Amino acid sequence: MKETENKILADVNGAVYTLGIASQLSGIPAHSIRQYIEKGLLIPFKRDSMRHLFSMNDISRLKHIHHLIQDRGLNFAGIRALLSMVPCWKIKECAKKDSQECKGILMAYQPCWEASKKSLACKNENCRECEVYTCLSNSAELKSVLRELF
Numbered sequence: 001m002k003e004t005e006n007k008i009l010a011d012v013n014g015a016v017y018t019l020g021i022a023s024q025l026s027g028i029p030a031h032s033i034r035q036y037i038e039k040g041l042l043i044p045f046k047r048d049s050m051r052h053l054f055s056m057n058d059i060s061r062l063k064h065i066h067h068l069i070q071d072r073g074l075n076f077a078g079i080r081a082l083l084s085m086v087p088c089w090k091i092k093e094c095a096k097k098d099s100q101e102c103k104g105i106l107m108a109y110q111p112c113w114e115a116s117k118k119s120l121a122c123k124n125e126n127c128r129e130c131e132v133y134t135c136l137s138n139s140a141e142l143k144s145v146l147r148e149l150f
């Protein structure tokens with residue numbers, strides 16, 4: 001039983017850690033992690049039971065969000081604004097017509113993964129695995145993504 005459970009957990013893109021473990025590994029209190037999720041800064045993996053699970057990538061992202069808040073003085077609104085400015089339409093190479101209708105592009109100050117109506121390029125995508133979402137794992141990575149685009 002334990003082995004089956006472990007296999008299931010290993011199949012979900014490394015999302016194997018519960019909130020308590022993610023809190024221990026990142027050094028960030030569980031209530032702060034819940035807040036980051038509520039504010040749309042982190043998309044946790046959800047099991048059928050609706051329990052949140054976290055991967056090592058999530059742990060890095062949590063640490064980076066925490067760093068931006070604690071050491072760089074950004075608040076939630078500032079981080080959301082930063083995330084909303086990642087040029088998803090360029091990264092996903094959206095067709096012009098598509099990008100004119102995509103709410104992910106049109107919404108100001110909201111990350112694209114919160115959009116109710118997405119372009120064709122995003123419709124069946126798992127945002128957790130998308131470069132637009134994952135590029136916040138650290139600032140250097142975000143900067144290098146932007147440098148390649150412009």
Ligand code: SF4
Nearest residue numbers: 088112122125127130
């Ligand atoms: S797949 Fe999700 S994260 Fe990626 S560009 Fe589309 S909406 Fe944004």
